[in-house]
Amino acid sequence: MGFTKVTSKVVLAQLRPGAEVLARRGAMLATTGQVSFSPVSAGPGGGGYGGGIASALGRAMQGEAVPLMVAEGTGTVHYGFRGHHVTIVDLDGSEPMSVEADRLLAHDASMSSSVVFLGQQGGLRGAVRGAVTGQGLFTTQLSGRGSVALLSHGGTFAMQVGGSRQVVVDPQAYVAHTGNLRVDVSASVGWRDAVGRGSGEAVQLKVSGQGTVYVQASEEKL
Amino acid sequence: MVDLDGSGGSAVRAATGSMVAYEGDVSFKNAGFGGGGGLRAALKQRVTGESLNLMEVTGRGTVHFAVGAGHVLVVDLAGEVLKAESQSLLAISHALRTDVTFTGLQGASSGQGLFTTTVSGHGQVALISLGGPPIALRVSPGTPLVVDPDAYIGAVGPLQQSFVSDVSWRNLIGESSGEAFSLRFEGQGVVYLQPEER
């Protein structure tokens, strides 16, 4: 149960009946024992990381849904993805974790997941009103007890939110968050100079509330 | 990754686009080209295309900078002169002066390595090393050093830099897109390299 770190880029999952793992397609590096892999069928509320809500809204969101595979049986699987850094976070069930769709490598299948759109003020309504992709983030919210393996370019570091100082994050560097946090996507004139590189929109994520934000140690998109 | 504690009053200039996150009350202002080198430096940079887009960061808080998950090398300057590839510059203390110098014309294919940014004065310079921790190699009279220009980040000290046209260690046909020369350093100083080719 859970993942163990093998290197900064590879984690190991032990599988047995009752302890299945969900991972993005293409993440399996090696497997021993008797393990079978099946694609998870897409559909509203299920399917790819970030894909559920898109289908529910009836909109085709290019590149937002990440296809998944479930691994079951008895044996081990080494997981990794394109040489990216992997961070393991163990959740004890008290707080859900929201992870940006592209940044989720794998998680225990026993956890429940749903899709949350972190958009501009208006949230989901903003998405329906036709907010353009890039103005928000599709995140997968994982609840329950289990292990989550996060992907990032370079390592991740945790920023505690809740003190007197506001916390602002470059959307391309946002990986995940836990706790009771409000993440607002907003444009900022000063930030325009700070970000300055090809995303077209100089937006920033303002995080408030009580919890932890996981940020990647690189400004590059995955 | 560099964390900078801008505790009110101290300002830092950093490469635009390198911000990852910040806490506190921090403001960012475009510092134009070169900043501190005056109009002459700004003009030189526009002409050569060597871009050194800096922004000024002031306030009270903690700012996290990063460039491509690179490792950071901090060099303390106490009156010496550091020459660096502008792409490798992450941040410099406000008091340092920057300038662009022309280091020679020798059949370079992409123009890289012809112009370098010179930083002088008293303060700290943060350089980015891509691919792994930076490598610092000492050069002394009698022990010259030859380096791959795509791995070269910067150098400190009175060094003579020349171009070596022997690049047999490269594959010039097909895949490799590196420079058609190597850099040779003689004299007394330290050369900084990164383990990954730009």
Place this chain on the structure above:
Amino acid sequence: MSTQPLDPQTLPDHDNLPGNAYAYCVRLTGPLFVQTGRMIAYYPSGGGTIRFEPLTATSLTSMVASHFSSPLYSRDWVVANGQGHVILGDRGYDINSYDLDDGNLTVRAANLLAFDAGLELKESIIPGFLTLLGTGRFLASSSGPVIFVEPPVRVDPEALVGWADCPAPAQHFDAGWMGHFLGAARSAVLGTRSGEERQYDFTGAGTVLLQSSERMLEDPHVVRRLEGEVRSLGVDQLTHLQGVIASQLQQQRQ
């Protein structure tokens, strides 16, 4: 975060630079095969020079040249000769040295950095891989630290760095997964490579080396090998191949 400068007098003879898994230093004591583009810096010592010569150079002894038996890759390699230290790096990958003692190891051509001229190099029948034989040291790079796994193990081809002592792998196509896949959307999906449909099966006694590889969009070795094979095709086969390439191009452009 400051770095202490290294002096040529105290550089290692054959080891990673202190504290740096991504750079490796070798003091030349004889000819060293080095893959092109992997040199970061070198200190020629004793007032001499360090020469890097292509494999066709007449100055190379026939013994050295005959140890490299791979016409396909010969232009990717040079021989370093001279006195002094050579510092090698590879795309920011982790570099490790390996000792072969009358052994054999097959490694992905793109990940082999350098090897002693005492070892023999041949091409593996698995495309894109080289086999080293004999006794000597070699350097291999990997995306992140290399992972060692013992057979029996099933591996994603992109994650494979190499294998030692055990037989070459067999290809395995996951029947269950293919069943799901083909059942779902047959026409649109046939021929598209995605996910885990093809794997390598290793059995026997030995070690398999793995990495979490960065996607190489265009592996030049694969193209070169395909070019070689294309030249031996007949008209019908070439026409068929042209059709396959055209449809791939169309898919990729979407």
